[in-house]
Amino acid sequence: MKRRETDESPRFEDLGLSKHMLKAIRNAGWESPSPIQSAFIPIALEGEDCIGQARTGTGKTGAFVIPILELIDPEIRHPQALVLTPTRELCQQVADQAELLSKHHDMRVACIIGGKSIHQQVETLKRGATIVVGTPGRLIDLMNRHVLDISKLDLVVLDEADRMLDIGFRPDIEKILRRCPEERQTLLLSATLPLPVEKLAQRYMKNPQKVDVSTGDIAPSTIDQYYIAVDQDRKLPLLVKLLAKLKPSQVLVFTRTKRGADQLHAVFARKLSRVACLHSDLEQRKRDRVMKEFRSGELRMLIATDVVGRGIDVSTVSHIINYDIPESCDDYVHRIGRTGRMSSSEAGQAYTFVTRDQGDELTRIEVRVNQVLHAYQVDDFEAVKPRESKRPPAEIRRYGS
Ligand code: AMP
DSSP states (O other): OOOOOOTTOOOGGGGTOOHHHHHHHHHHTOOSOOHHHHHHHHHHHTTOOEEEEOOTTSSHHHHHHHHHHHHSOTTSOSOOEEEEOSSHHHHHHHHHHHHHHTTTTTOOEEEEOTTSOHHHHHHHHHTTOSEEEEOHHHHHHHHHTTOOOOTTOSEEEETTHHHHHHTTOHHHHHHHHHHSOSSOEEEEEESOOOHHHHHHHHHHOSSOEEEEOOTTTSSOTTEEEEEEEOOGGGHHHHHHHHHHHHOOSSEEEEOSSHHHHHHHHHHHHHHOSSEEEEOTTSOHHHHHHHHHHHHHTSOSEEEEOHHHHTTOOOTTOOEEEESSOOSSHHHHHHHHTTSSOTTOOSOEEEEEEEOGGGHHHHHHHHHHHTSOOEEOOOTTOOSSOOOOOSSOOHHHHHHHO
């Protein structure tokens, strides 16, 4: 969805932002605020704690980066804002947006993630970073080395809180939050608000206001969603046929496991160029390179697992293929959120492969996104073999009666 200005469009000018900020936003090419930005920014600017329910792709990063840039003092050279993110890729994207929007603010942004040289990060922090964006593990490492001091923070952001808890970061997050000053502002962004996220908010936030732009947006109208019934052993030929038919300009294929991603990649890499795979066992340098190539359009096909695939913010992804049905409905929402994105003018398409025994999972997804997925069939391809009838043939039945 490309944001276009109409007479009724909300305006950044009405959100109480400084001239510097408005200029940076204009330079970024953003014409009007997205719904989460319109709702979230004024509350955050008031210094209130706020929970924003919005998925990636709706402009949620800008919703918290803009207030951070407005609220902190660039003259003070110690960390004033800390953003916790679940994955390295997402962390880099948040840091990039902070850089993009801080052109006129003279901020120093440190991106603190595992898999990258810790010495460089130590140097960045020593030089005086004002905004620190990081994944919990490396942040704690640097706190323990007394390089990162979070005792004077004004603002903490928990980005994609649901995903951080899903992947087991709760103890780390709590460790970090306990070391933050009591007097601080806390912002939380999450695509979904399951009980563990609510509990975290209750414990560490003060009277948070809630902004929910996810209703009706859970399955964005910019995404056409289909399912394809398939036998487990027909999935690979189905994928080959489907790709040949759709000829996607850029496709993201999700598998449930790293091994599954590797296996699929091995098959396609033999036949196609411009295909890569992304999961957490790959070394960080490789992950960065793959993301860069995917973002630039050099790669046409990326095979990824949920944990890393989720943070991918690439506006050119035209098709999502769930080679394996996601483990949870939330994962489904996150996966399909990789296409039909704000900065893209094209509608995205999402295809989910469903085997016979996964009917219930499909139903749960449909309930979650509040719409029925359309059945899709690839012409001249038998994705499901007819079930062998358990009933005896008609002649035998007739003979018995
Ligand atoms: P996010 O949901 O934060 O991952 O943002 C998704 C994409 O939308 C990013 O590439 C942003 O640069 C872009 N974006 C964010 N806010 C706006 C806006 N108000 N207008 C146009 N593009 C935006």
